Amino acid sequence: xxxxxxxxxxxxxxxxxxxxxxRLIGGEDLEILVFERGxxxxxxxxxxxxxxxxxxxxxxxxxxxxxxTFRDRQDIDVRIRHEVVAIDPGQRTVTVRDLATDEQxxxxxxxxxxxxxxxxxxxxxxxxxxPGVFGVQTLEDGHQVLDALEHREPRxxxxxxxxxxxxxxxxxxxxxxxxxxxxDRLPQxxxxxxxxxGAQIAEAMRGMGMTLHLETDVLAIxxxxxxxxxxxxxxxxxxxxxxxVLGTGTRPLTDLAEAAEIPVGxxxxxxxxxxxxxxxxxxxxxxxxxxxxxxxxxxxVAIALxxxxxxxxxxxxxxxxxxxxxFPGVLGTAVTKVCExxxxxxxxxEDGARSAGFDPVTAVVEGSTRAHYYPGARPITVKxxxxxxxxxxxxxxxxxxxxxxxxxxxxxxxxxxxxxxxxMINLDLAYAPPFSPxxxxxxxAARQGANAVADAG
Amino acid sequence: xxxxxxxxxxxxxxxxxxxxxxRLIGGEDLEILVFERGxxxxxxxxxxxxxxxxxxxxxxxxxxxxxxTFRDRQDIDVRIRHEVVAIDPGQRTVTVRDLATDEQxxxxxxxxxxxxxxxxxxxxxxxxxxPGVFGVQTLEDGHQVLDALEHREPRxxxxxxxxxxxxxxxxxxxxxxxxxxxxDRLPQxxxxxxxxxGAQIAEAMRGMGMTLHLETDVLAIxxxxxxxxxxxxxxxxxxxxxxxVLGTGTRPLTDLAEAAEIPVGxxxxxxxxxxxxxxxxxxxxxxxxxxxxxxxxxxxVAIALxxxxxxxxxxxxxxxxxxxxxFPGVLGTAVTKVCExxxxxxxxxEDGARSAGFDPVTAVVEGSTRAHYYPGARPITVKxxxxxxxxxxxxxxxxxxxxxxxxxxxxxxxxxxxxxxxxMINLDLAYAPPFSPxxxxxxxAARQGANAVADAG
Numbered sequence: 001x002x003x004x005x006x007x008x009x010x011x012x013x014x015x016x017x018x019x020x021x022x023r024l025i026g027g028e029d030l031e032i033l034v035f036e037r038g039x040x041x042x043x044x045x046x047x048x049x050x051x052x053x054x055x056x057x058x059x060x061x062x063x064x065x066x067x068x069t070f071r072d073r074q075d076i077d078v079r080i081r082h083e084v085v086a087i088d089p090g091q092r093t094v095t096v097r098d099l100a101t102d103e104q105x106x107x108x109x110x111x112x113x114x115x116x117x118x119x120x121x122x123x124x125x126x127x128x129x130x131p132g133v134f135g136v137q138t139l140e141d142g143h144q145v146l147d148a149l150e151h152r153e154p155r156x157x158x159x160x161x162x163x164x165x166x167x168x169x170x171x172x173x174x175x176x177x178x179x180x181x182x183x184d185r186l187p188q189x190x191x192x193x194x195x196x197x198g199a200q201i202a203e204a205m206r207g208m209g210m211t212l213h214l215e216t217d218v219l220a221i222x223x224x225x226x227x228x229x230x231x232x233x234x235x236x237x238x239x240x241x242x243x244x245v246l247g248t249g250t251r252p253l254t255d256l257a258e259a260a261e262i263p264v265g266x267x268x269x270x271x272x273x274x275x276x277x278x279x280x281x282x283x284x285x286x287x288x289x290x291x292x293x294x295x296x297x298x299x300x301v302a303i304a305l306x307x308x309x310x311x312x313x314x315x316x317x318x319x320x321x322x323x324x325x326x327f328p329g330v331l332g333t334a335v336t337k338v339c340e341x342x343x344x345x346x347x348x349x350e351d352g353a354r355s356a357g358f359d360p361v362t363a364v365v366e367g368s369t370r371a372h373y374y375p376g377a378r379p380i381t382v383k384x385x386x387x388x389x390x391x392x393x394x395x396x397x398x399x400x401x402x403x404x405x406x407x408x409x410x411x412x413x414x415x416x417x418x419x420x421x422x423x424m425i426n427l428d429l430a431y432a433p434p435f436s437p438x439x440x441x442x443x444x445a446a447r448q449g450a451n452a453v454a455d456a457g
Numbered sequence: 458x459x460x461x462x463x464x465x466x467x468x469x470x471x472x473x474x475x476x477x478x479x480r481l482i483g484g485e486d487l488e489i490l491v492f493e494r495g496x497x498x499x500x501x502x503x504x505x506x507x508x509x510x511x512x513x514x515x516x517x518x519x520x521x522x523x524x525x526t527f528r529d530r531q532d533i534d535v536r537i538r539h540e541v542v543a544i545d546p547g548q549r550t551v552t553v554r555d556l557a558t559d560e561q562x563x564x565x566x567x568x569x570x571x572x573x574x575x576x577x578x579x580x581x582x583x584x585x586x587x588p589g590v591f592g593v594q595t596l597e598d599g600h601q602v603l604d605a606l607e608h609r610e611p612r613x614x615x616x617x618x619x620x621x622x623x624x625x626x627x628x629x630x631x632x633x634x635x636x637x638x639x640x641d642r643l644p645q646x647x648x649x650x651x652x653x654x655g656a657q658i659a660e661a662m663r664g665m666g667m668t669l670h671l672e673t674d675v676l677a678i679x680x681x682x683x684x685x686x687x688x689x690x691x692x693x694x695x696x697x698x699x700x701x702v703l704g705t706g707t708r709p710l711t712d713l714a715e716a717a718e719i720p721v722g723x724x725x726x727x728x729x730x731x732x733x734x735x736x737x738x739x740x741x742x743x744x745x746x747x748x749x750x751x752x753x754x755x756x757x758v759a760i761a762l763x764x765x766x767x768x769x770x771x772x773x774x775x776x777x778x779x780x781x782x783x784f785p786g787v788l789g790t791a792v793t794k795v796c797e798x799x800x801x802x803x804x805x806x807e808d809g810a811r812s813a814g815f816d817p818v819t820a821v822v823e824g825s826t827r828a829h830y831y832p833g834a835r836p837i838t839v840k841x842x843x844x845x846x847x848x849x850x851x852x853x854x855x856x857x858x859x860x861x862x863x864x865x866x867x868x869x870x871x872x873x874x875x876x877x878x879x880x881m882i883n884l885d886l887a888y889a890p891p892f893s894p895x896x897x898x899x900x901x902a903a904r905q906g907a908n909a910v911a912d913a914g
Binding site: 311 | 469501503504507512513514518519621752762763764765767768771772784785787788789790791792793794799801803828829830831832860862863864865866867869870871873874876880882883884885886887888889890891892893895896897899
């Protein structure tokens with residue numbers, strides 16, 4: 001009998017796994033059935049703010065592969081607008097509702113991959129579900145925001161929360177010509193960046209004309225006479241809002257798994273081993289709905305990011321296809337930009353290092369993205385966090401202008417290999433005046449980090 | 458008695474060593490005397506083509522620190538226009554000619570650091586020393602080319618050799634409005650790049666309006682009636698030239714060392730250990746004049762590059778200052794650009810891998826520097842070279858447009874740590890649409906490299 005793999009969720013992790021498994025096993029031996037409750041597959045959720053900003057021409061530019069393509073070219077049966085409403089791991093079945101007809105059916109599986117993704121956190125405040133309040137996670141969300149921009153002609157946007165999506169949407173709304181107010185309960189936007197570098201981010205956002213209210217709790221969201229969002233009440237006053245964006249992060253979508261008693265871990269994601277198997281026989285999980293381990297802290301983490309989802313999907317697909325493969329964990333590498341300011345991080349922050357039981361020393365250096373005399377040289381600030389006793393690199397952060405942020409990848413690769421900052425100093429990185437000063441800022445930071453380790457020793 | 462360190466050569470390696478030693482030992486215990494035969498110290502030789510192109514405003518922008526600054530702030534006695542003409546390791550003396558007065562004097566040393574740098578290779582052809590034929594290595598060379606541009610108003614430049622300096626000077630001459638012809642005996646410019654990627658470089662140069670004559674030997678350089686360069690005779694014809702640039706690489710300046718029987722190795726550079734000590738008691742060497750070892754091939758190499766000179770100088774200075782430190786070798790990482798085309802490499806090329814005794818497999822992928830839908834996404838071609846049996850990364854090359862080349866640093870860091878291409882696939886590199894596709898081209902190349910290893914296995 002043909003084995004059947006059922007995948008719940010047709011985006012990065014789910015479709016990577018399905019494609020990878022199909023490359024290894026043909027349709028006569030493995031039937032692959034994907035249920036996606038939305039209308040789209042394999043889309044770039046990370047691109048949505050840029051689509052809303054008008055920097056991406058067409059929605060379809062964000063779609064890597066349509067359901068028909070999977071069906072026609074890869075023999076993967078993708079059913080959009082089909083929502084899985086229950087999993088029965090004992091019977092090895094899922095119950096699926098066809099959202100077009102509202103009919104339900106039961107489908108047997110041999111293997112089940114849960115790739116349900118994540119959903120924007122909705123803070124528990126009155127009015128959070130009003131029309132005009134948007135989370136930004138799916139293409140449908142993007143359509144709704146664009147509809148609102150077109151039909152309601154909003155003038156004022158309030159963004160609640162200064163995470164990645166909050167920042168990118170604040171930029172998008174500014175580009176769209178709205179007055180933007182960002183409200184965040186934390187002392188700075190991007191709380192994954194240490195305060196010494198974080199200050200530059202708030203400054204840049206204010207420089208773009210945004211109003212920031214930091215260390216400010218949101219109390220409620222108010223409606224107008226039509227029941228549409230009208231204002232955001234905060235501890236610092238009430239701000240008129242024609243449109244509200246939630247930028248308070250995401251949480252793994254684990255409701256289905258929890259109802260089926262598939263274990264969810266301390267980081268809020270479905271628990272898997274390195275092969276992406278859950279503890280429940282025949283059930284796998286990958287992507288934003290799953291948790292993984294942080295290679296430096298050793299702790300479980302749930303990070304909603306397309307790169308991780310793609311990689312975990314690939315690993316799940318390899319194992320499902322009979323090729324043993326292991327996902328080796330993450331470093332928490334991330335990058336974004338607000339207008340001209342690029343922001344990147346990897347590994348542990350200074351506080352994160354302490355929480356994980358390390359005794360960190362740090363160094364912060366200011367440099368230049370190119371030789372100082374070369375046209376287009378831009379400022380870059382680099383922070384390294386290293387272990388006091390061993391000098392082992394624990395993390396790094398970068399804030400700067402064009403050409404700054406992607407340098408974080410050198411730190412990510414060094415972290416992956418457990419290098420010390422001392423060892424990093426002699427790394428043979430590329431140098432020419434259009435690309436770097438003779439001592440790349442990464443290496444200057446490593447050198448200062450090594451000095452800090454030596455001074456502390 | 459105060460120890461005396463004499464340094465020959467006041468550029469990257471020499472001044473890094475002097476500065477580092479001084480940070481560790483004060484002037485009462487260590488006298489530092491630097492002889493530099495030119496007029497300048499610590500200048501960015503790599504910036505000279507951009508100065509000539511007019512992209513750098515002032516010559517002094519290329520000077521990191523002037524002789525007076527070393528004297529006043531660091532108690533380092535720098536004597537410019539002083540040429541060391543002989544070393545006597547037995548007596549521990551150097552003979553120095555003051556180029557202003559032509560007087561000679563002998564100076565005793567306790568430690569001697571040779572940091573004489575490299576010099577452009579002058580091919581053994583008639584006319585190579587004619588006025589109007591320029592190597593480009595020192596600020597004086599830069600002044601001479603700029604003088605020629607200003608006073609002779611040349612219209613046609615011939616560049617002999619398509620190495621880094623050849624390419625950068627071809628670009629500079631094009632920017633200056635000259636008709637540029639590049640003549641190279643090899644089948645492509647940048648012979649450190651494999652032919653499959655190298656073809657893009659020649660194409661880009663032709664696109665800029667340059668004329669390329671490849672696989673073409675230069676036979677002679679002809680003079681006009683005034684004894685100034687007039688034309689370059691080649692196997693493909695004679696090309697008029699008002700100005701000729703030598704881009705045929707550099708060789709370590711080892712004449713002084715050889716005369717003093719300080720060993721020069723098979724790569725043409727002064728032999729040192731990892732602490733930058735030569736086999737001769739009290740004599741050290743660092744920078745372009747020294748050879749080092751290639752971490753992947755294990756073979757001795759002499760690479761003229763400011764980064765290596767600075768790092769080796771620092772290592773020599775640490776050891777001279779009493780802090781044990783070792784230079785761990787190089788990967789041959791390099792980067793440059795010709796107009797819009799960025800070019801980078803690290804580790805071994807495909808042929809280089811074979812020469813070093815490896816059995817390589819390769820993969821070449823074409824990708825995009827940003828998410829394909831994000832404005833400003835540019836093409837990037839990445840090649841990986843891996844060992845057939847182990848999958849160990851041996852080298853990588855990148856040719857592309859803006860934002861492509863500096864990604865080579867991830868490969869350099871992975872190479873340094875002896876990663877396999879398989880291990881690289883899951884590296885947690887930074888992703889956001891303005892910075893990278895969801896699978897960074899580096900990771901796609903690693904994945905294809907791993908597939909090539911698997912297919913070959």
